[in-house]
Amino acid sequence: MSAAPSGAAAPGAAHPHLAVHDLSVRYGRTEAVSGVSIEVPRGALVTIIGANGAGKSTLLNAVMGVLPSRGGIRFDGREVSALPLEARVGLGLSLVPERRELFADLSVEDNLRLGAFRRRRDERDGALEDVYVQFPRLRERHRQLAGTLSGGERQMLAMGRALMSRPSLLMLDEPSLGLAPKIVAEVFERLVALRASGVSLLLVEQNARAALRVADYAYVLELGSVTTHGPAAAIADDERLVESYLGMGGAEY
Numbered sequence: 001m002s003a004a005p006s007g008a009a010a011p012g013a014a015h016p017h018l019a020v021h022d023l024s025v026r027y028g029r030t031e032a033v034s035g036v037s038i039e040v041p042r043g044a045l046v047t048i049i050g051a052n053g054a055g056k057s058t059l060l061n062a063v064m065g066v067l068p069s070r071g072g073i074r075f076d077g078r079e080v081s082a083l084p085l086e087a088r089v090g091l092g093l094s095l096v097p098e099r100r101e102l103f104a105d106l107s108v109e110d111n112l113r114l115g116a117f118r119r120r121r122d123e124r125d126g127a128l129e130d131v132y133v134q135f136p137r138l139r140e141r142h143r144q145l146a147g148t149l150s151g152g153e154r155q156m157l158a159m160g161r162a163l164m165s166r167p168s169l170l171m172l173d174e175p176s177l178g179l180a181p182k183i184v185a186e187v188f189e190r191l192v193a194l195r196a197s198g199v200s201l202l203l204v205e206q207n208a209r210a211a212l213r214v215a216d217y218a219y220v221l222e223l224g225s226v227t228t229h230g231p232a233a234a235i236a237d238d239e240r241l242v243e244s245y246l247g248m249g250g251a252e253y
Contacts, residue, residue, distance in 0.1 A: 015077060017042040017169055017200045018063070018093075023071035025055075025062045032058045033069070034224045038202075045191065045201040047211040047232065050221035057098055059221070060171050063202075064088060064095040076133070076168070080158040094167035098174045100158040104147030108138055111146050111157055115164030131160040134190065152183035159190065169200040176207045188214050192195065211234040 018040040025033040032057040040046045048056050049075070062069035065085035073081040080088055102111055112131060116124045132139040135156045141149065146157060155175055164169060172191070176184040184207065192214050195201055206209035213219055215232035220241065235241055 015042070015075060016040060016074075017044075018202065019072070019074040020063060021058070021072035021074075023062060023069050023073065025058050025067055025069045032224050033062065035143055036221070036224070036226055038219050038226065038229075040200050040202050041217075042200055043195065043198055044216045045195045045203060046217045046219070047203040047205055047215040047233075048219045048221055049205055049208040049211055052206065053223075054221040055224040056161055056206075057173050058224075060095060060173050060202070060204055061097075064093065064171065066095075089165055089167075092166070092168035094162040094165050094170050096158050096162045096170065096172045096175065098177060100154055102146045102154060102157060102161075104145065106146055107127075107143050107148070108146055108157055109142040112161050114137070115161035116166075127164045127166055130166075131163050132210075134163065134193065135160050150183075151179050152186065155179065155183075155187055156190070159187075163194075163199075167199065169202065170194065171202040171204075173204045174206060175203070176205060176210060184210060198233060209236075 004196060005057070010016060016039040020036060022039045023033060023036045024031060036059060038046070038048070038187045048059065050056050058067065063073055065083065065088050069081070071081065072079065075088065075091060075093055078091070080093075103114070106114075109128070112128055113124055116127050136156065137153060138156060138160055141153065144159040146154065159172070175187050175191075179187065188210055191203065203211055203215065212232045212235055217229070218232045219229040220227050220235065228235070
């Protein structure tokens with residue numbers, strides 16, 4: 001497993017790729033996310049860890065524009081909090097949701113092409129080839145129905161479809177969920193490779209041990225609020241946090 005690079009940028013840079021400031025999200029009278037501020041430096045892999053119900057998925061969906069929110073969201077130097085989801089995708093932001101949301105009765109290639117339906121045909125073809133380079137198994141199964149894939153292959157397809165829009169920042173919601181340790185390791189290796197290719201990543205994970213192993217920086221979310229943050233290696237070495245979080249979400253690999 002590849003470790004995070006020791007020289008990775010930390011939040012606080014003058015021009016972060018993504019800057020979320022004082023973000024709050026409500027479900028009726030319940031505030032699921034409360035005053036959260038996070039940053040993703042350009043080219044970094046940042047993870048958000050926490051227990052079920054901490055607000056991690058809600059936070060990602062608010063940043064993507066799936067859920068309404070209050071607060072500031074700056075992406076690539078531009079305030080996007082008032083923009084609809086489609087506009088955020090057009091600017092280079094993409095999300096791989098927890099449920100993957102694939103079309104089971106369509107082929108692997110058709111699912112991928114749907115991720116770039118707004119692009120010209122030549123752009124779609126180029127993006128498709130890039131995805132096949134990142135995920136050779138998808139090329140091997142390009143005619144296979146998505147519903148017949150294994151859990152790990154479905155996760156790779158969901159990631160590949162998100163990459164078809166050629167995002168500069170990719171958000172992932174629990175990519176290891178329901179996967180065997182060997183497949184989890186393979187998925188996380190792909191995340192490391194994506195970071196090396198220049199894509200910034202914001203990763204929500206309940207498998208804290210796996211996430212901290214590959215991340216540059218980490219935020220801990222509890223009951224909708226950030227309780228601590230710092231370099232991923234430092235968070236992993238914190239005995240209190242190890243006891244509270246690093247046993248969660250699956251086996252070590």
